[in-house]
Amino acid sequence: MTVVLVSAVQESSGILREGGSMDAATSVLLTDLYQLNMMQAYLDRGETKAAVFEFFVRKLPRDRGFLIAAGLEQVLGFLEQLRFTREELDWLGNTGRFGKNFLDHLADLRFTGDVHAMPEGTVFFANEPILRVTAPLPQAQLVETRVINLLQFQSMIAAKAARMVLAAPGKRLVDFGLRRAHGAEAGIMAARASYIAGFAGTATVLADKRFGIPIFGTMAHSYIQIHDDETQAFENFARARPKNLILLIDTYDTEAAARKVVALAPKLKAAGISIAGVRLDSGDLIALSNRVRRILDEGGLTEVTIFASGGIDETVIRDIIRSSAPIDGFGIGSSLTTSSDAPGLDCVYKLEEYAGLPRRKRSAGKETWPGRKQVWRRLGGDGRMAGDVLSLEQDEQPGEPLIELVMQGGKRIGSAPTLDQIRARAARGLERLPEPLRKLEPGASYPVEVSKTLKRLAAEVDARMERRVTP
């Protein structure tokens, strides 16, 4: 018994430490109070029949023509590990809010439902579910908060990163945004989501350990500043960290520092050290990169690349690319990890069916489509996406169905795709995007049609409710 305890705790601890937070094993109390209130109310009346909830985005943010599904892996990990610990149950009991019967129920609670989802890396649009949970009502209700919390963030960041990828064909993009991310989990998950969308990697060390994402690192101003002499700082760093050597040249005077790099290069070369690049982190990046390029080239350092960081987002990248400034890569911080122009998605997890009957919410501006749904995607003759249809699950439509069964009875189906497979799917999705959607200000919206049978079902649900609602 002791052995089992040790093993379980170690396993859980391992997952947690790695993430600095982590998906799978976060406390089940990371939820809204009303979920527990409703669960108690459901159980009091035996309302434990199968419920179907779907997660979708109601409306895309202004400058988004599409989103990219991400976070499913963390949702499945969360569902697999879902349980109340003894300590959590004791605490809940001590609040005086819940009855003993309810706490006993929670003690045995596991997630036993099914999950259907779009694979991570899939391009998706407003009103298209990317996840469906089918489970006994109390379970399906309890997980709402964390499911939204996990899916919204990574899908949002993957979409933001994709804008940068589309704006910078052939350039190396690296996530520098851990420090400005909203806490630990946001930092590590932003590294994952941006890698899915096509970033080359991240500066976040833990993202390599946990997900195998390539990591990149240069040097900070503090390294230069502890030296009285900038050239000496470059040389010391080069000797200590000779591989993939990138020198930061904007601490005092960028052009002067570029000339110091040129002067230092032969000495380093003699020691077998080659300079891979220089980094600019302030000032007019277009003007400076041109001047620095000239200094480097005239000094024979034509192979030394120029890497830029500091206040960069997709519009800055686009302007730099348009200007043909000689910048080879970008380190992107807060604009990426906070999705700065759209830091939240208008997304929900809504009841679509209970006890075999389709359900629908009709709140002003927040109406939902009832029933279990599928999304079908057609490609045009040019290989680009031509249009989607939102239909009931069994109502076959032309094109490829995007939603598949990924968990059954609380157990995963098959093995999880690798991160590189997910990344390849996202890359394929970006290639297939219609041209107007590839722009930073999407010129048109993508056609998502609602099938006739789905519209008919919505009308039937309304009619059923009207009969009930009208006295």
Place this chain on the structure above:
Amino acid sequence: MTVVLVSAVQESSGILREGGSMDAATSVLLTDLYQLNMMQAYLDRGETKAAVFEFFVRKLPRDRGFLIAAGLEQVLGFLEQLRFTREELDWLGNTGRFGKNFLDHLADLRFTGDVHAMPEGTVFFANEPILRVTAPLPQAQLVETRVINLLQFQSMIAAKAARMVLAAPGKRLVDFGLRRAHGAEAGIMAARASYIAGFAGTATVLADKRFGIPIFGTMAHSYIQIHDDETQAFENFARARPKNLILLIDTYDTEAAARKVVALAPKLKAAGISIAGVRLDSGDLIALSNRVRRILDEGGLTEVTIFASGGIDETVIRDIIRSSAPIDGFGIGSSLTTSSDAPGLDCVYKLEEYAGLPRRKRSAGKETWPGRKQVWRRLGGDGRMAGDVLSLEQDEQPGEPLIELVMQGGKRIGSAPTLDQIRARAARGLERLPEPLRKLEPGASYPVEVSKTLKRLAAEVDARMERRVTP
């Protein structure tokens, strides 16, 4: 030996599970690769003398006249617990990036430095350090990423929440934003930061368990939807959860639902259940709240409060208050927990001194003030804040010094303030704000003067560097 292991793992696991992430015990690998690269380079050359770094915000976001310091408690927990585990060291070794000497150094590394800081809950402005780390250079460097990550988020959210508190005097404000927060840690820390700023509480259950923050919960649309009859849904929920009963009335037709509440009230009263409030979550909140208030009052339910949620931010609150709409409280989601209009602060952690010499960065637009600094705050005759002076630590100025020693040699000084003490400090700070800063569009900026000696020191550092830089 086994016993020790179990105990250590359990302890760590406990801390982690609670937070779903958590400050104190997150992996030390939640950092940027360049921190490790620089540490190795420092150690290679014995650069381990005392370094002084300060955290400050360079520039306030457009619609912020002030910020509120928050997150120090989590920073101190992180520093106290800082260590590399054997498993992390093995992983680092296997990357082939670092030498054995360096890994041996990391194995013994603990934070042994001093920390000076503004107490949590203190109002602060651009260029004012709220945290100073004085430690051997490699330690002070390593912690940069997580220190910024922790301080920026909570300070940003506390400031956002304060705007809502100032816009809604006397109203109950509740954090509903866990689902749209950027991951687990953001959700729990947003609950803490908004409570510091004056929110009544949060919906996040874990925030009560972990910090003792009051939690609030109503019901979701799904609860209504599983019933065919809305009145029956209200009654069932009321019987199951009779305390602080708040009924959600916008699922189908808000006014019709308000009339159902009136009709149901006598039956509930006979059962000893009183309705505390109703919640509106969609539509024109001003118009609907007026109509619902009339229906409730005409039905004798004058004591039933109206609580509003759904797309609310401080400008919506202001407009509602101005219209005198009869709304008694607000549940606020993504605008709060993402600081939607300003999801990142332009904040840094910068080297100000090394080996006894003041240091300064001069990158374009990113210059820093050298040396160990203090902030002095004067109050005017009206008891409001009249102006701050940024000076060197020992250069006494009129007013109250805001920065104090909180950790010495890696150990905390005194006991941590309670969350309610921190909250009281923030409330005092908001009371003392000059009137123009209390507005949502701050009418003026607060005067922060740089002392003469500090300006002189900056000039001296520049002159010292010029002598070095010029060939």
